[in-house]
Amino acid sequence: MARLYEYQGKELLRRMGIPVPRGGLARNQIEAARIAEEMGFPVAVKAQVLTGGRGKAGGIRFAATTEQVRTATCALLGETIHGLPVEAVLVERRLTIQREAYLAVTADPSCRQPVVLLSLQGGVEIEATAAQDPAPTFQAAINILEGLPDHVARNIIRRTPRATSADIQSLTPVLCNLYRAYRRYDGKLVEINPLALTPEGPVAADARVDIDDDAIWRQPELGLRVTEETGRAPTPLEIIAGSIDQGDHRGTAHFIQLDPDGALTRGLGKIPIAFDCVGTGASLTAMDELVPLGYYPVNFADTSGNPSASKMYRITKVILSQPNIQGYLFLSCISSQQLDNTARGIVAALKELYPASRGKPNIPMLFTFRGAFDQEAIQVFHDHGLTESPWVKLLGRDVDERDAAWAFRDLHQRWCNATGGVPGDAGRTV
Amino acid sequence: MTLAFEVLSGGSITVDTTACPTCESKACATVCAAQSPGPVLVIGDDGRPRLKPTLAEVKRGVCTECLGCLLDCEIRGKNVVRFHVPLPGLEAFVANGEAAGRAPVYRN
Numbered sequence: 025m026a027r028l029y030e031y032q033g034k035e036l037l038r039r040m041g042i043p044v045p046r047g048g049l050a051r052n053q054i055e056a057a058r059i060a061e062e063m064g065f066p067v068a069v070k071a072q073v074l075t076g077g078r079g080k081a082g083g084i085r086f087a088a089t090t091e092q093v094r095t096a097t098c099a100l101l102g103e104t105i106h107g108l109p110v111e112a113v114l115v116e117r118r119l120t121i122q123r124e125a126y127l128a129v130t131a132d133p134s135c136r137q138p139v140v141l142l143s144l145q146g147g148v149e150i151e152a153t154a155a156q157d158p159a160p161t162f163q164a165a166i167n168i169l170e171g172l173p174d175h176v177a178r179n180i181i182r183r184t185p186r187a188t189s190a191d192i193q194s195l196t197p198v199l200c201n202l203y204r205a206y207r208r209y210d211g212k213l214v215e216i217n218p219l220a221l222t223p224e225g226p227v228a229a230d231a232r233v234d235i236d237d238d239a240i241w242r243q244p245e246l247g248l249r250v251t252e253e254t255g256r257a258p259t260p261l262e263i264i265a266g267s268i269d270q271g272d273h274r275g276t277a278h279f280i281q282l283d284p285d286g287a288l289t290r291g292l293g294k295i296p297i298a299f300d301c302v303g304t305g306a307s308l309t310a311m312d313e314l315v316p317l318g319y320y321p322v323n324f325a326d327t328s329g330n331p332s333a334s335k336m337y338r339i340t341k342v343i344l345s346q347p348n349i350q351g352y353l354f355l356s357c358i359s360s361q362q363l364d365n366t367a368r369g370i371v372a373a374l375k376e377l378y379p380a381s382r383g384k385p386n387i388p389m390l391f392t393f394r395g396a397f398d399q400e401a402i403q404v405f406h407d408h409g410l411t412e413s414p415w416v417k418l419l420g421r422d423v424d425e426r427d428a429a430w431a432f433r434d435l436h437q438r439w440c441n442a443t444g445g446v447p448g449d450a451g452r453t454v
Numbered sequence: 455m456t457l458a459f460e461v462l463s464g465g466s467i468t469v470d471t472t473a474c475p476t477c478e479s480k481a482c483a484t485v486c487a488a489q490s491p492g493p494v495l496v497i498g499d500d501g502r503p504r505l506k507p508t509l510a511e512v513k514r515g516v517c518t519e520c521l522g523c524l525l526d527c528e529i530r531g532k533n534v535v536r537f538h539v540p541l542p543g544l545e546a547f548v549a550n551g552e553a554a555g556r557a558p559v560y561r562n
Contacts, residue, residue, distance in 0.1 A: 264543040272463040274518075334463050334519035338541050345548055347556035368521040372537070375528075377560040387559050407529060447559040 026235040033231030040205040047116030056097040059115040066118040069096040071110040124218035129206040137165040172203035210239030275331025277339040294320035303357030313429035330361035336369020352389040359395030367401035384413035388439040390432040394421035462515040465539030473532040475501035481530035485522030
Protein backbone atom coordinates (compact mmCIF):
# COMPACT_ATOMS: atom_id res chain seq x y z
CA MET A 25 0.00 0.00 0.00
CA ALA A 26 1.29 3.44 -0.89
CA ARG A 27 -0.11 6.09 1.39
CA LEU A 28 -0.15 9.67 0.22
CA TYR A 29 0.62 12.65 2.40
CA GLU A 30 -2.34 14.89 3.18
CA TYR A 31 -1.22 17.54 0.70
CA GLN A 32 -0.89 14.91 -2.05
CA GLY A 33 -4.28 13.41 -1.22
CA LYS A 34 -5.94 16.81 -1.29
CA GLU A 35 -4.41 17.65 -4.63
CA LEU A 36 -5.85 14.41 -5.97
CA LEU A 37 -9.29 15.23 -4.54
CA ARG A 38 -9.10 18.75 -5.97
CA ARG A 39 -8.40 17.31 -9.40
CA MET A 40 -11.54 15.21 -9.07
CA GLY A 41 -13.68 18.24 -8.25
CA ILE A 42 -13.90 17.95 -4.46
CA PRO A 43 -13.47 21.30 -2.66
CA VAL A 44 -10.33 21.52 -0.51
CA PRO A 45 -9.02 24.47 1.51
CA ARG A 46 -6.66 26.90 -0.18
CA GLY A 47 -3.10 26.22 0.91
CA GLY A 48 0.43 25.26 0.08
CA LEU A 49 3.30 23.09 1.22
CA ALA A 50 6.18 24.67 3.11
CA ARG A 51 9.52 23.20 4.10
CA ASN A 52 10.65 26.19 6.18
CA GLN A 53 9.21 29.14 8.06
CA ILE A 54 9.86 31.61 5.24
CA GLU A 55 7.80 29.58 2.78
CA ALA A 56 5.08 29.07 5.39
CA ALA A 57 4.84 32.80 6.13
CA ARG A 58 4.68 33.66 2.42
CA ILE A 59 1.85 31.17 1.79
CA ALA A 60 -0.12 32.45 4.80
CA GLU A 61 0.27 36.11 3.78
CA GLU A 62 -0.88 35.33 0.23
CA MET A 63 -4.02 33.57 1.51
CA GLY A 64 -4.87 35.74 4.46
CA PHE A 65 -5.42 34.85 8.10
CA PRO A 66 -6.32 32.84 10.11
CA VAL A 67 -4.54 29.71 8.91
CA ALA A 68 -3.88 26.16 10.04
CA VAL A 69 -0.29 24.83 10.02
CA LYS A 70 -0.42 21.04 9.65
CA ALA A 71 2.49 18.61 10.02
CA GLN A 72 2.82 16.28 7.04
CA VAL A 73 3.42 12.80 8.40
CA LEU A 74 2.05 9.43 7.39
CA THR A 75 0.27 8.64 10.62
CA GLY A 76 -3.12 9.04 12.19
CA GLY A 77 -3.89 10.88 15.43
CA ARG A 78 -1.80 13.81 14.28
CA GLY A 79 -4.05 16.50 15.75
CA LYS A 80 -4.07 14.93 19.21
CA ALA A 81 -0.28 14.62 19.04
CA GLY A 82 0.05 18.38 18.55
CA GLY A 83 0.68 18.21 14.82
CA ILE A 84 -1.88 20.88 13.90
CA ARG A 85 -1.51 24.49 15.04
CA PHE A 86 -3.56 27.57 14.26
CA ALA A 87 -2.12 31.00 13.54
CA ALA A 88 -3.62 34.46 13.17
CA THR A 89 -0.44 36.39 12.36
CA THR A 90 2.74 35.92 10.34
CA GLU A 91 4.75 35.61 13.54
CA GLN A 92 2.48 32.85 14.80
CA VAL A 93 2.89 31.01 11.48
CA ARG A 94 6.67 31.20 11.79
CA THR A 95 6.56 30.00 15.39
CA ALA A 96 4.21 27.11 14.59
CA THR A 97 6.26 26.05 11.58
CA CYS A 98 9.53 26.12 13.54
CA ALA A 99 7.93 24.10 16.31
CA LEU A 100 6.60 21.43 13.96
CA LEU A 101 9.55 21.02 11.59
CA GLY A 102 12.05 18.67 13.15
CA GLU A 103 9.47 17.30 15.57
CA THR A 104 8.60 13.63 15.50
CA ILE A 105 5.01 12.47 15.60
CA HIS A 106 4.54 8.84 16.50
CA GLY A 107 8.21 8.30 15.65
CA LEU A 108 8.02 9.96 12.23
CA PRO A 109 9.99 13.15 11.56
CA VAL A 110 8.08 16.18 10.28
CA GLU A 111 9.84 17.44 7.15
CA ALA A 112 7.11 19.70 5.74
CA VAL A 113 3.95 21.50 6.82
CA LEU A 114 0.75 22.28 4.97
CA VAL A 115 -0.38 25.86 5.47
CA GLU A 116 -4.11 26.22 4.82
CA ARG A 117 -6.84 28.76 5.26
CA ARG A 118 -8.65 27.98 8.50
CA LEU A 119 -12.21 26.81 7.91
CA THR A 120 -15.38 27.90 9.62
CA ILE A 121 -16.85 24.51 10.44
CA GLN A 122 -20.53 24.14 11.31
CA ARG A 123 -20.62 20.33 11.36
CA GLU A 124 -18.25 17.51 10.51
CA ALA A 125 -19.00 14.45 8.42
CA TYR A 126 -17.07 11.31 7.53
CA LEU A 127 -16.85 9.97 4.00
CA ALA A 128 -14.78 7.09 2.66
CA VAL A 129 -14.59 4.55 -0.14
CA THR A 130 -12.67 1.35 0.43
CA ALA A 131 -12.71 -2.29 -0.60
CA ASP A 132 -14.60 -4.87 1.41
CA PRO A 133 -12.99 -8.29 0.95
CA SER A 134 -16.03 -10.03 2.44
CA CYS A 135 -18.36 -8.86 -0.33
CA ARG A 136 -15.58 -8.30 -2.90
CA GLN A 137 -16.94 -4.89 -3.75
CA PRO A 138 -16.07 -1.28 -3.08
CA VAL A 139 -18.01 0.10 -0.14
CA VAL A 140 -18.97 3.63 0.75
CA LEU A 141 -18.83 4.63 4.42
CA LEU A 142 -20.72 7.71 5.44
CA SER A 143 -21.46 9.34 8.76
CA LEU A 144 -22.95 12.71 9.46
CA GLN A 145 -21.55 12.56 12.96
CA GLY A 146 -18.03 12.28 11.66
CA GLY A 147 -14.87 14.09 12.42
CA VAL A 148 -11.64 13.18 14.08
CA GLU A 149 -13.45 11.19 16.77
CA ILE A 150 -15.22 8.93 14.23
CA GLU A 151 -13.78 5.71 15.68
CA ALA A 152 -14.97 6.59 19.19
CA THR A 153 -18.34 7.73 17.86
CA ALA A 154 -18.81 4.53 15.88
CA ALA A 155 -17.79 2.41 18.87
CA GLN A 156 -20.35 4.11 21.14
CA ASP A 157 -23.16 4.25 18.61
CA PRO A 158 -22.63 2.52 15.27
CA ALA A 159 -26.07 3.49 13.99
CA PRO A 160 -25.13 6.88 12.47
CA THR A 161 -22.50 5.25 10.23
CA PHE A 162 -23.99 4.02 6.99
CA GLN A 163 -22.28 1.51 4.74
CA ALA A 164 -23.26 0.59 1.20
CA ALA A 165 -21.62 -1.75 -1.29
CA ILE A 166 -21.18 -0.41 -4.81
CA ASN A 167 -21.67 -2.48 -7.94
CA ILE A 168 -18.34 -1.91 -9.63
CA LEU A 169 -19.85 -2.41 -13.09
CA GLU A 170 -22.46 0.28 -12.53
CA GLY A 171 -20.25 2.67 -10.57
CA LEU A 172 -21.80 5.34 -8.41
CA PRO A 173 -24.24 7.41 -10.45
CA ASP A 174 -25.88 10.45 -9.00
CA HIS A 175 -29.16 8.78 -8.07
CA VAL A 176 -27.42 5.94 -6.20
CA ALA A 177 -25.31 8.43 -4.25
CA ARG A 178 -28.43 10.41 -3.34
CA ASN A 179 -30.10 7.26 -2.11
CA ILE A 180 -27.08 6.33 0.03
CA ILE A 181 -27.05 9.75 1.66
CA ARG A 182 -30.82 9.70 2.14
CA ARG A 183 -30.56 6.40 4.05
CA THR A 184 -27.80 7.73 6.30
CA PRO A 185 -29.16 8.59 9.76
CA ARG A 186 -29.72 12.28 10.42
CA ALA A 187 -29.34 13.27 6.77
CA THR A 188 -31.26 16.38 5.78
CA SER A 189 -32.41 17.51 2.34
CA ALA A 190 -29.58 20.01 2.34
CA ASP A 191 -27.10 17.21 3.09
CA ILE A 192 -28.39 15.17 0.15
CA GLN A 193 -27.99 18.20 -2.09
CA SER A 194 -24.50 19.19 -0.97
CA LEU A 195 -22.91 15.77 -0.38
CA THR A 196 -24.02 13.99 -3.54
CA PRO A 197 -21.35 15.49 -5.84
CA VAL A 198 -18.69 14.97 -3.16
CA LEU A 199 -19.59 11.30 -2.78
CA CYS A 200 -19.71 10.71 -6.55
CA ASN A 201 -16.35 12.40 -7.03
CA LEU A 202 -14.81 10.52 -4.12
CA TYR A 203 -15.84 7.23 -5.74
CA ARG A 204 -14.41 8.45 -9.04
CA ALA A 205 -11.14 9.25 -7.28
CA TYR A 206 -11.09 5.79 -5.71
CA ARG A 207 -11.50 4.12 -9.09
CA ARG A 208 -9.40 6.54 -11.14
CA TYR A 209 -6.36 6.26 -8.86
CA ASP A 210 -6.66 2.56 -7.91
CA GLY A 211 -7.33 3.42 -4.29
CA LYS A 212 -7.49 0.98 -1.44
CA LEU A 213 -8.88 3.67 0.82
CA VAL A 214 -9.93 7.19 -0.08
CA GLU A 215 -11.15 8.95 3.03
CA ILE A 216 -12.22 12.46 3.98
CA ASN A 217 -12.22 12.88 7.72
CA PRO A 218 -13.45 15.33 8.57
CA LEU A 219 -15.53 16.62 5.73
CA ALA A 220 -16.14 20.11 6.99
CA LEU A 221 -19.66 21.39 6.42
CA THR A 222 -19.14 25.13 6.13
CA PRO A 223 -21.44 28.02 5.19
CA GLU A 224 -19.87 27.84 1.71
CA GLY A 225 -20.54 24.10 1.38
CA PRO A 226 -18.64 20.89 2.12
CA VAL A 227 -14.81 21.08 2.13
CA ALA A 228 -12.32 18.23 2.63
CA ALA A 229 -10.53 19.34 5.79
CA ASP A 230 -8.28 16.27 5.73
CA ALA A 231 -7.58 13.49 3.23
CA ARG A 232 -6.24 10.00 3.49
CA VAL A 233 -5.51 8.23 0.23
CA ASP A 234 -3.95 4.76 0.07
CA ILE A 235 -3.07 3.48 -3.40
CA ASP A 236 -2.97 -0.21 -4.27
CA ASP A 237 0.72 -1.23 -4.46
CA ASP A 238 0.11 -3.48 -7.42
CA ALA A 239 -1.36 -0.61 -9.44
CA ILE A 240 1.28 2.04 -8.82
CA TRP A 241 2.73 1.52 -12.28
CA ARG A 242 -0.62 2.67 -13.69
CA GLN A 243 -0.37 5.97 -11.83
CA PRO A 244 2.90 7.52 -13.01
CA GLU A 245 1.62 11.08 -12.46
CA LEU A 246 1.45 10.42 -8.70
CA GLY A 247 5.22 9.98 -8.66
CA LEU A 248 5.00 7.09 -6.20
CA ARG A 249 7.70 4.52 -5.67
CA VAL A 250 6.91 0.90 -4.90
CA THR A 251 7.80 0.02 -1.33
CA GLU A 252 6.53 -2.42 1.23
CA GLU A 253 3.63 -1.64 3.52
CA THR A 254 5.13 -0.65 6.86
CA GLY A 255 2.89 2.07 8.25
CA ARG A 256 5.79 4.54 8.14
CA ALA A 257 7.63 6.45 5.45
CA PRO A 258 9.98 4.14 3.51
CA THR A 259 13.71 4.28 4.21
CA PRO A 260 16.11 5.15 1.36
CA LEU A 261 17.21 1.51 1.19
CA GLU A 262 13.60 0.31 1.04
CA ILE A 263 12.98 2.68 -1.87
CA ILE A 264 15.99 1.23 -3.68
CA ALA A 265 14.78 -2.31 -2.98
CA GLY A 266 11.31 -1.36 -4.17
CA SER A 267 12.67 -0.75 -7.65
CA ILE A 268 13.81 -4.37 -7.98
CA ASP A 269 10.39 -5.86 -8.63
CA GLN A 270 9.40 -3.07 -11.01
CA GLY A 271 9.39 -4.33 -14.55
CA ASP A 272 10.35 -7.88 -13.58
CA HIS A 273 7.45 -10.11 -12.59
CA ARG A 274 9.61 -13.18 -11.93
CA GLY A 275 9.50 -13.92 -8.21
CA THR A 276 9.59 -11.32 -5.48
CA ALA A 277 12.17 -9.37 -3.55
CA HIS A 278 10.42 -8.07 -0.44
CA PHE A 279 12.64 -6.02 1.84
CA ILE A 280 11.77 -4.14 5.03
CA GLN A 281 14.21 -2.62 7.48
CA LEU A 282 13.15 -3.60 10.99
CA ASP A 283 15.73 -1.40 12.68
CA PRO A 284 17.01 1.16 10.17
CA ASP A 285 19.20 3.14 12.57
CA GLY A 286 20.21 0.24 14.82
CA ALA A 287 18.71 1.87 17.92
CA LEU A 288 16.35 -1.00 18.67
CA THR A 289 19.06 -3.64 18.40
CA ARG A 290 21.39 -1.64 20.62
CA GLY A 291 18.62 -1.07 23.14
CA LEU A 292 17.88 -4.78 23.30
CA GLY A 293 21.57 -5.60 23.64
CA LYS A 294 21.38 -7.85 20.58
CA ILE A 295 23.79 -8.45 17.71
CA PRO A 296 22.60 -6.95 14.38
CA ILE A 297 22.57 -9.34 11.43
CA ALA A 298 21.27 -9.21 7.88
CA PHE A 299 18.67 -11.72 6.84
CA ASP A 300 17.02 -13.24 3.80
CA CYS A 301 14.56 -16.07 3.53
CA VAL A 302 12.64 -17.94 0.89
CA GLY A 303 9.16 -18.01 2.35
CA THR A 304 7.74 -15.78 5.07
CA GLY A 305 6.75 -18.66 7.34
CA ALA A 306 10.29 -19.97 7.46
CA SER A 307 11.45 -16.39 7.89
CA LEU A 308 9.38 -15.86 11.03
CA THR A 309 10.38 -19.25 12.42
CA ALA A 310 14.06 -18.51 11.84
CA MET A 311 13.75 -15.08 13.45
CA ASP A 312 12.08 -16.66 16.46
CA GLU A 313 15.08 -18.98 16.79
CA LEU A 314 17.69 -16.27 16.29
CA VAL A 315 16.44 -13.67 18.78
CA PRO A 316 16.78 -15.84 21.92
CA LEU A 317 20.33 -16.64 20.84
CA GLY A 318 21.19 -12.95 20.98
CA TYR A 319 20.82 -11.95 17.32
CA TYR A 320 18.44 -9.40 15.83
CA PRO A 321 17.70 -9.44 12.09
CA VAL A 322 17.80 -5.76 11.15
CA ASN A 323 15.73 -6.49 8.07
CA PHE A 324 13.02 -8.77 6.83
CA ALA A 325 13.45 -10.12 3.32
CA ASP A 326 11.50 -12.67 1.35
CA THR A 327 12.84 -13.80 -1.99
CA SER A 328 10.36 -16.42 -3.08
CA GLY A 329 8.24 -17.24 -6.11
CA ASN A 330 11.29 -18.35 -8.10
CA PRO A 331 13.06 -15.02 -8.59
CA SER A 332 15.64 -14.71 -11.32
CA ALA A 333 19.29 -14.83 -10.32
CA SER A 334 19.62 -11.20 -11.33
CA LYS A 335 16.87 -10.31 -8.85
CA MET A 336 18.72 -12.25 -6.13
CA TYR A 337 21.93 -10.46 -7.08
CA ARG A 338 20.28 -7.08 -6.62
CA ILE A 339 18.46 -7.80 -3.36
CA THR A 340 21.58 -9.37 -1.86
CA LYS A 341 23.51 -6.17 -2.61
CA VAL A 342 20.77 -4.16 -0.91
CA ILE A 343 20.63 -6.43 2.15
CA LEU A 344 24.41 -6.36 2.63
CA SER A 345 24.52 -2.56 2.27
CA GLN A 346 23.03 -2.15 5.73
CA PRO A 347 25.66 -0.77 8.12
CA ASN A 348 26.97 -2.40 11.27
CA ILE A 349 25.79 -5.93 10.52
CA GLN A 350 27.80 -8.71 12.11
CA GLY A 351 26.59 -11.55 9.97
CA TYR A 352 24.18 -12.71 7.30
CA LEU A 353 21.80 -15.62 7.35
CA PHE A 354 20.06 -16.91 4.24
CA LEU A 355 17.56 -19.71 4.57
CA SER A 356 15.05 -21.29 2.21
CA CYS A 357 11.95 -23.16 3.22
CA ILE A 358 11.45 -26.52 1.53
CA SER A 359 11.05 -24.64 -1.65
CA SER A 360 10.00 -25.52 -5.18
CA GLN A 361 11.96 -22.64 -6.65
CA GLN A 362 15.14 -23.25 -8.57
CA LEU A 363 17.68 -22.73 -5.81
CA ASP A 364 20.74 -22.97 -8.05
CA ASN A 365 19.59 -19.73 -9.68
CA THR A 366 19.10 -18.25 -6.22
CA ALA A 367 22.66 -19.28 -5.34
CA ARG A 368 24.07 -17.79 -8.56
CA GLY A 369 22.55 -14.42 -7.72
CA ILE A 370 24.01 -14.48 -4.21
CA VAL A 371 27.44 -15.60 -5.44
CA ALA A 372 27.51 -12.93 -8.16
CA ALA A 373 26.69 -10.28 -5.55
CA LEU A 374 29.35 -11.51 -3.12
CA LYS A 375 31.99 -11.56 -5.84
CA GLU A 376 31.15 -7.99 -6.73
CA LEU A 377 31.02 -6.72 -3.16
CA TYR A 378 34.23 -8.54 -2.17
CA PRO A 379 36.31 -8.36 -5.36
CA ALA A 380 39.72 -8.62 -3.70
CA SER A 381 38.87 -11.87 -1.92
CA ARG A 382 36.82 -13.16 -4.88
CA GLY A 383 33.62 -13.20 -2.88
CA LYS A 384 34.89 -14.38 0.48
CA PRO A 385 33.17 -12.18 3.09
CA ASN A 386 34.57 -10.50 6.19
CA ILE A 387 31.55 -11.37 8.34
CA PRO A 388 30.02 -14.78 9.08
CA MET A 389 27.49 -15.92 6.51
CA LEU A 390 25.33 -19.01 6.71
CA PHE A 391 23.34 -20.30 3.75
CA THR A 392 20.71 -23.00 4.10
CA PHE A 393 19.42 -24.39 0.80
CA ARG A 394 16.44 -26.71 1.08
CA GLY A 395 14.28 -27.65 -1.86
CA ALA A 396 14.53 -27.94 -5.62
CA PHE A 397 18.10 -27.96 -6.95
CA ASP A 398 19.51 -27.49 -3.43
CA GLN A 399 22.56 -29.67 -4.11
CA GLU A 400 23.26 -27.70 -7.27
CA ALA A 401 22.97 -24.49 -5.26
CA ILE A 402 25.56 -25.69 -2.79
CA GLN A 403 27.77 -26.79 -5.69
CA VAL A 404 27.74 -23.23 -7.08
CA PHE A 405 29.31 -22.01 -3.83
CA HIS A 406 31.94 -24.80 -4.02
CA ASP A 407 32.70 -24.07 -7.68
CA HIS A 408 33.43 -20.44 -6.92
CA GLY A 409 35.62 -21.17 -3.95
CA LEU A 410 33.39 -19.50 -1.38
CA THR A 411 33.33 -22.57 0.84
CA GLU A 412 37.06 -22.12 1.33
CA SER A 413 36.25 -19.12 3.50
CA PRO A 414 36.09 -19.93 7.22
CA TRP A 415 33.19 -17.48 7.50
CA VAL A 416 30.93 -19.18 4.97
CA LYS A 417 28.88 -22.17 6.04
CA LEU A 418 26.42 -24.10 3.90
CA LEU A 419 23.62 -26.31 5.11
CA GLY A 420 21.14 -28.48 3.24
CA ARG A 421 17.68 -29.95 3.61
CA ASP A 422 18.63 -32.09 6.59
CA VAL A 423 18.37 -29.15 9.02
CA ASP A 424 15.49 -27.13 10.41
CA GLU A 425 15.34 -23.46 11.40
CA ARG A 426 16.59 -24.17 14.92
CA ASP A 427 19.60 -26.08 13.59
CA ALA A 428 20.37 -23.21 11.23
CA ALA A 429 20.15 -20.63 14.03
CA TRP A 430 22.47 -22.62 16.28
CA ALA A 431 24.88 -23.24 13.40
CA PHE A 432 24.94 -19.51 12.77
CA ARG A 433 25.67 -18.92 16.45
CA ASP A 434 28.62 -21.33 16.34
CA LEU A 435 29.96 -19.65 13.21
CA HIS A 436 29.52 -16.17 14.68
CA GLN A 437 31.25 -17.11 17.91
CA ARG A 438 34.22 -18.55 16.00
CA TRP A 439 34.36 -15.34 13.98
CA CYS A 440 34.24 -13.23 17.15
CA ASN A 441 37.02 -15.25 18.73
CA ALA A 442 39.19 -14.79 15.65
CA THR A 443 38.45 -11.15 14.86
CA GLY A 444 37.24 -9.63 18.11
CA GLY A 445 33.87 -9.12 16.46
CA VAL A 446 35.18 -6.46 14.11
CA PRO A 447 34.72 -6.96 10.37
CA GLY A 448 38.24 -6.97 8.98
CA ASP A 449 39.70 -5.82 5.72
CA ALA A 450 37.24 -7.01 3.10
CA GLY A 451 40.10 -7.64 0.71
CA ARG A 452 41.92 -9.98 3.04
CA THR A 453 41.58 -13.67 2.30
CA VAL A 454 41.35 -15.23 5.72
CA MET B 455 34.02 -8.03 -31.08
CA THR B 456 31.15 -7.69 -28.65
CA LEU B 457 27.84 -9.46 -28.30
CA ALA B 458 25.41 -7.28 -26.37
CA PHE B 459 21.77 -7.74 -25.47
CA GLU B 460 19.22 -6.33 -23.08
CA VAL B 461 17.18 -8.42 -20.65
CA LEU B 462 13.75 -8.16 -19.04
CA SER B 463 14.86 -6.69 -15.70
CA GLY B 464 16.24 -3.63 -17.46
CA GLY B 465 19.82 -4.84 -17.35
CA SER B 466 22.12 -5.83 -20.16
CA ILE B 467 24.70 -8.50 -20.83
CA THR B 468 27.82 -7.98 -22.91
CA VAL B 469 30.28 -10.61 -24.10
CA ASP B 470 33.66 -9.64 -25.49
CA THR B 471 33.94 -12.52 -27.93
CA THR B 472 37.51 -11.80 -29.06
CA ALA B 473 38.95 -14.69 -27.10
CA CYS B 474 35.99 -17.04 -27.49
CA PRO B 475 37.32 -19.10 -30.46
CA THR B 476 40.17 -20.27 -28.24
CA CYS B 477 37.85 -21.18 -25.35
CA GLU B 478 37.68 -24.95 -24.98
CA SER B 479 34.84 -25.18 -22.47
CA LYS B 480 32.20 -23.06 -24.21
CA ALA B 481 30.81 -22.89 -20.69
CA CYS B 482 28.40 -20.06 -21.50
CA ALA B 483 26.48 -22.13 -24.04
CA THR B 484 26.62 -25.27 -21.93
CA VAL B 485 25.00 -23.65 -18.90
CA CYS B 486 22.54 -21.72 -21.06
CA ALA B 487 21.31 -24.92 -22.73
CA ALA B 488 20.24 -26.21 -19.33
CA GLN B 489 17.88 -23.31 -18.73
CA SER B 490 14.21 -23.26 -19.60
CA PRO B 491 12.87 -22.20 -22.13
CA GLY B 492 15.98 -23.33 -23.98
CA PRO B 493 19.28 -21.83 -24.95
CA VAL B 494 19.72 -18.13 -25.55
CA LEU B 495 23.43 -18.47 -26.29
CA VAL B 496 24.62 -20.98 -28.88
CA ILE B 497 28.05 -21.34 -30.45
CA GLY B 498 28.38 -20.20 -34.05
CA ASP B 499 30.63 -21.62 -36.75
CA ASP B 500 33.32 -19.13 -35.79
CA GLY B 501 33.46 -20.51 -32.25
CA ARG B 502 31.84 -17.45 -30.75
CA PRO B 503 28.55 -17.32 -28.84
CA ARG B 504 25.58 -15.80 -30.62
CA LEU B 505 21.92 -15.35 -29.78
CA LYS B 506 19.50 -18.03 -30.87
CA PRO B 507 16.32 -15.98 -30.28
CA THR B 508 15.93 -12.43 -31.54
CA LEU B 509 17.01 -9.44 -29.47
CA ALA B 510 13.35 -8.59 -28.88
CA GLU B 511 12.56 -12.10 -27.65
CA VAL B 512 15.53 -12.03 -25.30
CA LYS B 513 14.43 -8.70 -23.86
CA ARG B 514 10.90 -9.99 -23.44
CA GLY B 515 12.14 -12.63 -21.01
CA VAL B 516 13.47 -15.58 -23.00
CA CYS B 517 16.74 -14.97 -21.16
CA THR B 518 15.91 -15.97 -17.59
CA GLU B 519 18.89 -14.00 -16.23
CA CYS B 520 20.24 -17.05 -14.41
CA LEU B 521 23.74 -15.48 -14.51
CA GLY B 522 25.12 -18.90 -15.45
CA CYS B 523 27.02 -17.47 -18.42
CA LEU B 524 28.59 -14.78 -16.24
CA LEU B 525 29.72 -17.14 -13.49
CA ASP B 526 30.69 -20.18 -15.55
CA CYS B 527 32.64 -18.13 -18.09
CA GLU B 528 34.57 -16.64 -15.20
CA ILE B 529 35.79 -19.94 -13.81
CA ARG B 530 35.64 -22.25 -16.83
CA GLY B 531 35.98 -19.93 -19.79
CA LYS B 532 37.76 -16.68 -20.64
CA ASN B 533 35.96 -14.42 -18.12
CA VAL B 534 34.55 -12.19 -20.85
CA VAL B 535 30.88 -11.95 -19.84
CA ARG B 536 29.75 -8.79 -18.09
CA PHE B 537 26.35 -8.17 -16.53
CA HIS B 538 25.04 -4.66 -15.97
CA VAL B 539 21.88 -4.33 -13.95
CA PRO B 540 20.40 -1.09 -12.67
CA LEU B 541 19.91 -0.54 -8.97
CA PRO B 542 19.17 3.19 -8.88
CA GLY B 543 20.29 4.96 -5.76
CA LEU B 544 22.41 2.24 -4.15
CA GLU B 545 25.77 3.78 -4.98
CA ALA B 546 24.66 7.13 -3.59
CA PHE B 547 23.25 5.42 -0.50
CA VAL B 548 26.55 3.66 0.16
CA ALA B 549 28.54 6.86 -0.46
CA ASN B 550 26.30 8.83 1.91
CA GLY B 551 26.66 6.08 4.50
CA GLU B 552 30.43 6.17 4.20
CA ALA B 553 30.45 9.94 4.61
CA ALA B 554 28.34 9.59 7.76
CA GLY B 555 30.45 6.78 9.22
CA ARG B 556 27.83 4.14 8.42
CA ALA B 557 29.52 2.29 5.59
CA PRO B 558 28.51 -1.27 4.74
CA VAL B 559 30.92 -3.82 6.20
CA TYR B 560 32.01 -4.90 2.71
CA ARG B 561 33.63 -1.47 2.33
CA ASN B 562 35.99 -2.06 5.30
